[in-house]
Amino acid sequence: MATFSRLVRFLAKDGRTYYGDAILPKGVTDISKATQAKVIRGHIFGKHDVTDQIADIRLLLAPLALEDVKTVRCLGLNYEQHAKESNMPIPKYPVLFYKPVTSLTGPTDPIPIHALAQQFTGLDYECELVAVIGKPCSDVPESSALDYVLGYSVGNDVSHRDWQLKHGGGQWGLGKGFDGWAPYGPGIVSPKLIPDPQNLRISTKLNGRTVQESSTGDMIFGIAKTIAFLSQGTTLLPGDVIFTGTPQGVGMGRKPQLWLKDGDVVEVGLEGVGTCVNKVEFTKEKSKL
Secondary structure, eight states, X not given: OOOOSEEXXXXXXXXXXXXXXXXXXXXXXXXXXXXXXXXXXXXXXXXXXXEEEEEEEEEEOOSSOGGGOOOEEEEESOBHHHHHHTTOOOOSSOEEEEEOGGGEEOTTOOEEEOGGGGSSSOEEOOEEEEEEEOSOBOSXXXXXXXXXXXXXXXXXXXXXXXIIIISSTTOSGGGTOSTTOEEEEEEEXXXXXXXXXXXXXXXXXXXXXXEEEEEGGXXXXXXXXXXXXXXXXXXXXXXXXXXXXXXXXXXXXXXXXOOOOTTXXXXXXXXXXXXXXXXXXXXXXXXXX
């Protein structure tokens, strides 16, 4: 399916935006360190070619253009230790919710905190493995589910716990769906480089201090099981983005609780993929509510 190794979307020094295959020094796996890429021609989810044209990277963007994204699905309580720190039972089935596509941003974009989200407390971070679907997927068995994956990224499911849990009427979307609240990247790594997504280190640093550190092996529903389940009766499409849950260490589960503040810098990392570093920026306009 994929001919690339590490897909990036980037603003080049010539002022144009490209899809490309990141070029990394030997021994380096963090895509955020890339300064050049081989330009990709064609459609990412169809016929495309990695050319020999090399472009200099000025800025890494969200790995997929918004017009190439179909949905943003997310799983809640999908790491055993996170469920325990949340004082929630281990779910029998995946806990599914959605984010708007407008929540997606790039690996270095600021995290904008709208005036509405500055009300109450509970602004939180969540490092997550992100799986991107590469071809239509319906009623697939777990044994072949990974065949439908375009690749893997790392993302931050930014959340506001009061809007999520106290003021959302039982629905999580309001506390998780603000613009720019799903930065991800720094690229999309082909499954040929990550044959086993259940054995990767995943972490969050807040202002340089490690606050989450775990392994994707702690997932309750692994990537293959998640895709197989979500495809039952619901067709997954190329460009569907799946945030697969966060490990323990979120601000809500700490004693005392640890909430994001204006100016904080959040770095989420995934082994074999790289890091996203995003600064929290409180907006100044007043909410109309």
